[in-house]
Amino acid sequence: AAGVIQSPRHLIKEKRETATLKCYPIPRHDTVYWYQQGPGQDPQFLISFYEKMQSDKGSIPDRFSAQQFSDYHSELNMSSLELGDSALYFCASSLGQGPEAKNIQYFGAGTRLSVL
Amino acid sequence: GESVGLHLPTLSVQEGDNSIINCAYSNSASDYFIWYKQESGKGPQFIIDIRSNMDKRQGQRVTVLLNKTVKHLSLQIAATQPGDSAVYFCAETQGGKLIFGQGTELSVKP
Numbered sequence: 001a002a003g004v005i006q007s008p009r010h011l012i013k014e015k016r017e018t019a020t021l022k023c024y025p026i027p028r029h030d031t032v033y034w035y036q037q038g039p040g041q042d043p044q045f046l047i048s049f050y051e052k053m054q055s056d057k058g059s060i061p062d063r064f065s066a067q068q069f070s071d072y073h074s075e076l077n078m079s080s081l082e083l084g085d086s087a088l089y090f091c092a093s094s095l096g097q098g099p100e101a102k103n104i105q106y107f108g109a110g111t112r113l114s115v116l
Numbered sequence: 117g118e119s120v121g122l123h124l125p126t127l128s129v130q131e132g133d134n135s136i137i138n139c140a141y142s143n144s145a146s147d148y149f150i151w152y153k154q155e156s157g158k159g160p161q162f163i164i165d166i167r168s169n170m171d172k173r174q175g176q177r178v179t180v181l182l183n184k185t186v187k188h189l190s191l192q193i194a195a196t197q198p199g200d201s202a203v204y205f206c207a208e209t210q211g212g213k214l215i216f217g218q219g220t221e222l223s224v225k226p
Contacts, residue, residue: 035214042216043160043205045215048212056212090160097212100148103148103162103165103209104165105160106162107158107161109158109159110158
């Protein structure tokens with residue numbers, strides 16, 4: 001079965017550079033979520049989109065932005081990168097907006113971003 | 117602030133034994149509590165959820181218990197197997213957001 005696809009898997013950037021992370025949800029899933037996970041930390045919710053509109057916002061820095069496109073894929077744009085942005089970035093998708101649907105999120109394998 | 121957290125950061129069990137992973141939460145308004153499993157190098161994987169008006173829910177080899185009086189959530193894994201080795205996170209939903217707690221690393225000894 002198709003899963004959530006994230007690209008790239010690894011990304012190395014320098015401070016003050018920009019990065020773009022991509023996420024392709026499971027086919028027919030209409031909701032995409034972005035999380036940031038630091039080393040040894042729990043995933044922190046950043047932002048989510050439902051039907052191409054932002055649905056919820058978490059602890060996403062102003063330097064970051066995201067959007068969901070007409071084919072439901074999503075991109076997380078990160079500017080003025082800082083050392084502290086080094087982390088695993090996960091994308092997840094789900095189908096529908098009901099509470100139980102949101103509980104069951106399917107995660108991708110993540111993008112490991114290293115800022116040097 | 118509101119948070120979900122775990123009592124024990126690590127748990128080591130013998131293969132075949134039962135495992136119990138605990139979690140304390142502070143937000144009484146959450147509708148659902150969920151357990152996720154994260155294997156090394158992978159994203160979290162949904163295990164089981166429980167609605168806040170329930171106190172027990174069973175899945176395949178897993179049982180989640182919810183005690184709202186003391187704001188405590190636990191995940192019981194029966195007959196733990198090497199493949200169960202992973203970090204386990206409890207989480208709660210607030211609106212459309214999953215709020216994860218600190219993970220517990222489960223290590224299964226053969």
